[in-house]
Amino acid sequence: MTPPEPRANSRVGTGDTWVVIPLFNEKSVIETVIHDLHQEFTKIVCIDDGSSDGSGDVARRAGAKVLRHPVNLGQGASLQTGFEYVLTQPNARYVVTFDADGQHRVEDAVSMVALARSEDLAIVFGSRFLDKRTRPGVLKRIILKTAVWVTNMTTGLRLTDAHNGLRVIRTDALSKIALVQDRMAHATEIVLKLGRTKLPWREYPVELLYTDYSKAKGQSVLNSINILVDLIVR
């Protein structure tokens, strides 16, 4: 199946923008996510991280380019694979990282790309804490704020949100970073390495849709300990 035809080239997501989606066992939602993205973006690449439920085939049928890891490597590794793939594509200028579980809004991604273009920014981070739309639970808020604190301590940037999967990165910034944290610690690592590029960045308020599905798949409290250890032990 071919992706739906682009509406007009008034869209920000045409031509030089790639959406990178790390995909691991998200069969039930990935089709909707890709379909929604296709309303605005033509180039979508999913990195099937060794899914066992056929998510990759679903994504391929939905019209995305699918790269498949032969074994499960983790979300950070998937992102890096996606980045390296996009860097080989002609005319690629922006990468949008997007979560496969449908918790991001396409409108936010579009606005972030538009902001990157108009303000000549190399990096736009999505943040759920810049306004009051997103309401995570108390425990989740504590974990996320701790993650933000650790990230700011280690990176020297002043962010309000750390583990947000929605980002826009220009390819010149992308080519300067290489993620080696395979698992969830990449979220801090990516901020650290992008910060070191000294390229202009901005945060942009986004809303996270905490559906029951994404809640069920969300990170556990114990996993934040793993992230911490991954970051300290190199």
Next chain:
Amino acid sequence: MLIQIILVIGVIAVGIFFTRPTGSDSHLALRRLFLGAFVIVAILSIIFPTWLTWFANLIGVGRGADLLLYALVLAFLVFVSTTYRRNVQVNRRITRLARQITLATAAIDNVEASDDSTRPSPKTDGS
């Protein structure tokens, strides 16, 4: 007690060793020195069984067997840390390898796809 100081320093050293970025050559050399020292001490304590107790008493431990236990605890910590680190490095290598496979496969797919789209299918092309 001398032994407490030695043990605390040992544990801290392992901790620092654990978080420091790797220079694998020096690590390997340290591991080999450690092993060499271990062999010498083992031989000494077999030939002169009383030596270990004498040494233990010298640094404030009651029996040689207790000293052996403390040394084993430290050695185990070193083992855990080196094994963990090696594991991380092996995993990174696997990741790079798997990524190359993924990207190579994607490149092949893309070439095939562009071949299909630029060239009409053989059936309509032929006679």
